[in-house]
Amino acid sequence: MTPLLRIEGLSKRFGGVTAVDAVSLDIAQGELHALIGPNGAGKTTLIHVLSGALPASSGRAVFDGVDVTHLPMHARVRSGLARSYQITSLFPNFTVLENLALALQPQRGHLFTAWQPVAGDETLFAQAQTQAQETGLAGRVDTLAGELAHGERRLLEIGLALATGARLLLLDEPMAGLGPDESQRLLQLLQSLKGRLTVLLVEHDMDAVFRLADRISTLVYGRIVATGTPEAIRAHPEVRRAYLGESAA
């Protein structure tokens, strides 16, 4: 089966520094693929390049058979490749429902020609309501995003990416800074996505990674040193040395 996302020799250089070094990786349809690695390994940079926030220096990314390497970010999102951010990035003056409705808007088209007031669009807000439910924010739809608790903000962060109608989600450390209870809610959300969507997950929480992932890749100094099932990665000598630390070996 052809992979949903094929990454071929993708590199990103900043001057003399190679942050992502000829990464090749196939992500299958429906797979939850985790990307782990020590700080500074280039995980977030890879997300930036795949999502279109940064241009690639070389190599290419093929999403669903289409070379998206040079597409602008919004075009990638429209084709079904969306990301979330490590540092929460919402619309603080919009309510939760308005945030989600906004993310639903581009796929409806007619951005430049529709003259009907958005507020009267009942289908749009019904969809947003469903999205809020799925994201676990049904009770907070009328709250301004800027007034949400940290954990809820992290949920909405992913909710926005989901609302774009993405088929592949690039999640950049969704659990960053969450307490145990909040982590649990987010874990449930991620669990509910499994199978329905394809996910590339960058995450430092190893419990979550090993519970969720179908396959795991380990990035060290911009290179993939190992890809495999959670069991294989757990046992991989190079991963243990480079990432889990010498003492664990």
Next chain:
Amino acid sequence: MRDTLTIRFRPVVALGGLVLLLALPLGLIALDQPFYVVLATRILIYALIASSLNLLIGYGGMVSFGHAAFVGAGAYAVAVLVRGGVTSAWLVWTAAMLAGGLLSLLIGAVSLRTRGVYFIMITLAFAQMAYYLVLSLKGLGSDDGLNLPRRPTLGLGLNPRHDLTFYYAVLALFAVSLLGMWRLLNAPLGRALQGIRDNEARMEAIGFPVYRLKLAAFVVAGALAGLGGGLLATLNGLVSPSLLHWTQSGTLMIMVILGGAGQFFGGVAGAVALLLIEEVAAEHTIHWPLGVGVAILAVVLFAPSGLAGLWRRARFSRGGA
């Protein structure tokens, strides 16, 4: 459902305002102050221009420091056409809109690649280029500007030289333009614009073509500013390069900030306040800009949503909602 984004008019306020504006010149004439009809016309035109700038600054987060260029484009388009023998006001005003829209398309296409301070500087630079271009073109009258030999006609048997008739024509265009901006801001494009103002990077990441959306808003604002310029040219019967000078862009920006950036009637409130202060204070002292400076300081410090924001706040605290 809580709705924080839709801009609503209370029908009473909107209709009341319109009735007031309809009756105003009749009152002024009854009080034997016909000169003030011309002042009221000028204020309406500036209210339209400042509102178009508010669309960019207040709703799109695009702090454009070159709005005078579009006003100038519209004004000179009208002057050139009237001198060339075109007599229909509706035709020359449409041309003014096109001129403002076209120039804003060109300037916006380049400027909108930049953000923040760079955007402010590059729009200023383009406007100054337009200023010096007009200044150096003999065909446009250089620093003397151009006079309009006659006022373009409104048709329908209306006398264009009649100040009252002209006031009502301007009022109609003002009302239609504001209604259009209101529709636009509540439509998907307007909502997207407010999203861009609040978080541009995320808008791109949820699939909005941010650059094209900003350019569309920039062109709409430029076209309306061009219309305003065309009306000014018609009102004054002459155009001069000073219309394009950067201090004009600054004055328009002051109107928006004073009136309330991101408040629907911010541009209107600012234009009314600034031009009335100028009218009243200039009679008493040449130092009147000092008073304007103090007023702006007060607004920025104590009422960041401007005069229009104060009015809203008063209304809401009274209504308890």
